[in-house]
Amino acid sequence: MADREPVQFKLTRPVFFIGFMGAGKSSVARRLARKSGLASVDMDTYIERREGKRISEIFQESGEEGFRRIETEVLRELAESDEPMLISCGGGIVTREENRDIISQYGFAIHLRVDADEAASRISDKSTRPLFNDIDSARARLAERMPAYESVADVTVDTAHRGIYDISMEVKSLLEREGLLCQRQK
Numbered sequence: 001m002a003d004r005e006p007v008q009f010k011l012t013r014p015v016f017f018i019g020f021m022g023a024g025k026s027s028v029a030r031r032l033a034r035k036s037g038l039a040s041v042d043m044d045t046y047i048e049r050r051e052g053k054r055i056s057e058i059f060q061e062s063g064e065e066g067f068r069r070i071e072t073e074v075l076r077e078l079a080e081s082d083e084p085m086l087i088s089c090g091g092g093i094v095t096r097e098e099n100r101d102i103i104s105q106y107g108f109a110i111h112l113r114v115d116a117d118e119a120a121s122r123i124s125d126k127s128t129r130p131l132f133n134d135i136d137s138a139r140a141r142l143a144e145r146m147p148a149y150e151s152v153a154d155v156t157v158d159t160a161h162r163g164i165y166d167i168s169m170e171v172k173s174l175l176e177r178e179g180l181l182c183q184r185q186k
């Protein structure tokens, strides 16, 4: 008997992965996309291609405010795309009210929760994260942002001591349960 082709899915609405740097947003979105035939986009990678610069260069040249302006434009563009995608957002996306409104208006938000110490151990090259300095300021930044993550999130997934496979399986079942994933017709 011929091997059955894996089931391909599509999304009914965009799904936004939010959470602190090192939460696993990009890896989980990428894995889920590969396994389910969904489109995914990583906002930081998208911004780097669009601007032709590394995120760290954008921060150096235009400051955090300049970066946040670009981030909001890109968020809106992706949220309004005809094909709903898995969108992994930068960790600071929730700091702007406009972004929080876009996410709530257009899609479904999954907060991948991590603590600052585990996040630090997951980020091998911190020079790519201009806002992840020392562990104390990372802890303070995360504590300051936590209420915003929780207020935007439709659901929170705890990632403590878990691998990408495990987390992405949980995310897949919750998307099915919420009616966000449906099978693609051939």
Ligand code: S3P
Residues within 6 Å of the ligand: 019, 020, 021, 022, 025, 044, 055, 089, 090, 091, 092, 093, 128, 129, 130, 131
């Ligand atoms: C940021 C997180 C980064 C990136 C930028 C700012 C933040 O994305 O957008 O360095 O403010 O937390 P990741 O969460 O993907 O690391």
